[in-house]
Amino acid sequence: MVIEMSVLFARTFFMGFSVTLMALLARLRVLVQQVVREFYPVSEDFVVLECVWKVDKFILLERKSKRENESQVFAFIKWITNAENFNKLYLPDSGKKRFIAGEISKLGKGNITSTIFSYRELCDATQNFHPSNMIGEGGFGRVYRGYIKSTNQVVAVKQLDRNGFQGNREFLVEVLILSLLHHPNLVSLVGYCAEGEQRILVYEYMVNGSLEDHLLDLRPGSRPLEWQTRMRIAEGAAKGLEYLHDVANPPVIYRDFKASNILLDENFNPKLSDFGLAKVGPIGDKPHVSTRIMGTYGYCAPEYASTGHLTARSDVYSFGVVFLEMITGRRVIDSSRPSNEQNLVLWAQPLLKDRRKFTLMADPMLEDNYPIKGLYQALAVAAMCLQVEADTRPWISDVVIALEFLAKKKLEIAIFKSM
Secondary structure, three states, rough: OOHHHHHHHHHHHOOOOOOHHHHHHHHHHHHHHHHHHHOOOOOOOHHHHHHHHHHEEEEEEHHHOOOHHHHHHHHHHHHHHOOHHHOOOOOEOOEEEEEHHHHHHHHOOOOOOOOOOHHHHHHHHOOOHHHHHHEEEOOEEEEEEEEEEEEOOOEEEEEOOOOHHHHHHHHHHHHHHHHHHOOOOOOOOHHHHHHOOOEEEEOOOOOEEHHHHHOOOOOOOOOOOOOHHHHHHHHHHHHHHHHHHHOOOOOOOOOOOHHHHHEEEEOOOEOOOOOOOOOOOOOOOOEEEOOOOOOOOOOOHHHHHHHHHHOOHHHHHHHHHHHHHHHHHHEEEEEOOOOOHOEHHHHHEEEEEEEHHHHHHOOHOOOOOOOOOHHHHHHHHHHHHOOOOOHOOOOHHHHHHHHHHHOHHHEEEHHHHOO
């Protein structure tokens, strides 16, 4: 019975956002009869009442936004990122599960401007997803380099795991978020494919890969990132978070800030990618979002890891971890190091309390080519972001101000080199 309600809501939601509340409820009443007759021999009237009450409450809560269409999309993002709700989007069909999520292509006129690719087009673009074109692999699937002939465009093609509910939810969230949010420090979504059970995302191709490639997985013979480049990357990544936290309405919590999710273009300008774990932030008087704990071990804020309470300052903690990686050249978790150095944050905590030991934390690959004062200031920013108590961490907008200053200190580096 609960399943029918959710399916009807999803189907109706995808039909368009300009539908009035009364028309929506009328359509729901018709659709619910069809679903009940097809799948479940239960009382139709009772299910109709339940469905109407749920949807009525959901819509009324979200009608306060000035941009009604976008607020409803964000409302759906908020709803779909709840695992229990997401699982209700599946209906039994001859012993199998069919994907209601495939209706993404019908979501709201004008809200999704990305290209809808056929599976055949993306097979052609990636040479049938040939292993030689694979440029990355993660928990949700694989990423391939591709070439779209019709637009003469090189792209990154992420094929999600078809067997995972999680990958399917990530697909929905990422398409919606990247269709609504646009910023120089967020990766651009070129298009997507939702053909059958295929869930594929197509992004702009980032020539220089990820920050992790240049910082933690440096190939033999490759030059390490210079200090100033690191500060510029940190500044841009922080501006991407600032946009999500302070400009997006409602705010978005990224929830998976890490070096592998920071992509670099030909000029090493950073762009945040992989928004599948993103959550719509707390709205109104709510201090946090309560959610299932996800993300990457080592990057999660302590309060989120222990309670599931998520706030914008949870992202600030994750930023602090990545910034510390950029300063030290160390992985957040490195089992190849001595036991007392395997956890980057725990290793750094006592050193951050003694300025005389700050130079011990600088990445040896920099070969002392960094400004001493700049190192001190950068470590101070990292230390503030890594405060155990969330309320004592700075807002990301404050971090941006500090990094704008650090990213422009070229003169001091030149003076330091000449000493």
